[in-house]
Amino acid sequence: NAGVTQTPKFQVLKTGQSMTLQCAQDMNHEYMSWYRQDPGMGLRLIHYSVGAGITDQGEVPNGYNVSRSTTEDFPLRLLSAAPSQTSVYFCASRTSGGEAGEQFFGPGTRLTVL
Amino acid sequence: DAKTTQPNSMESNEEEPVHLPCNHSTISGTDYIHWYRQLPSQGPEYVIHGLTSNVNNRMASLAIAEDRKSSTLILHRATLRDAAVYYCILRRRGGGSNYKLTFGKGTLLTVNP
Numbered sequence: 001n002a003g004v005t006q007t008p009k010f011q012v013l014k015t016g017q018s019m020t021l022q023c024a025q026d027m028n029h030e031y032m033s034w035y036r037q038d039p040g041m042g043l044r045l046i047h048y049s050v051g052a053g054i055t056d057q058g059e060v061p062n063g064y065n066v067s068r069s070t071t072e073d074f075p076l077r078l079l080s081a082a083p084s085q086t087s088v089y090f091c092a093s094r095t096s097g098g099e100a101g102e103q104f105f106g107p108g109t110r111l112t113v114l
Numbered sequence: 115d116a117k118t119t120q121p122n123s124m125e126s127n128e129e130e131p132v133h134l135p136c137n138h139s140t141i142s143g144t145d146y147i148h149w150y151r152q153l154p155s156q157g158p159e160y161v162i163h164g165l166t167s168n169v170n171n172r173m174a175s176l177a178i179a180e181d182r183k184s185s186t187l188i189l190h191r192a193t194l195r196d197a198a199v200y201y202c203i204l205r206r207r208g209g210g211s212n213y214k215l216t217f218g219k220g221t222l223l224t225v226n227p
Contacts (some may be wrong), residue, residue, distance in 0.1 A: 101216065108157050
């Protein structure tokens with residue numbers, strides 16, 4: 001299993017550009033989520049999905065869109081990048097059902113918006 | 115959501131035990147206590163979780179106070195690889211949106227050789 005994979009690892013954008021951060025998992029997990037982490041801070045939840053076709057907003061959803069057409073993939077779209085979106089982005093997944101505790105995180109995408 | 119309080123930083127020596135405290139005085143009866151850690155330049159990594167009883171796994175032990183208002187993550191023999199930010203997180207029991215994790219700033223653990 002590759003676990004949770006994220007691409008790209010690094011990205012530099014200009015203000016106003018759009019891009020999609022990719023996240024994929026091969027563990028057949030129903031639940032997936034996106035976080036951002038600013039320097040010296042904990043992670044903040046952007047959007048999450050409890051299954052294909054179902055998404056919901058987290059703590060800081062403004063400026064980001066998501067969709068979930070397959071169980072494996074959960075892309076995060078920045079429609080018009082702003083310097084305030086400079087951050088490290090992490091994708092995570094976990095299985096549903098039961099009381100298992102573990103969420104699996106990807107290695108992150110470091111985004112800089114100029 | 116119930117809040118957790120952790121020290122900003124702690125220091126330990128290699129091969130010694132480490133006790134990382136977490137206060138969660140407003141915990142509800144349906145909240146799990148989770149611990150994650152984040153090594154430098156990596157994504158968070160699950161460590162352990164529990165509800166009421168103490169828990170052990172290959173990475174650590176979790177000691178939960180009888181009133182559940184506090185807990186302690188125990189690393190039995192710290193190694194240099196254990197240097198990381200440790201997050202104590204409460205998660206409401208159940209599925210769906212209850213899988214969300216709310217991260218604070220955590221405790222930065224430094225391990226001295």
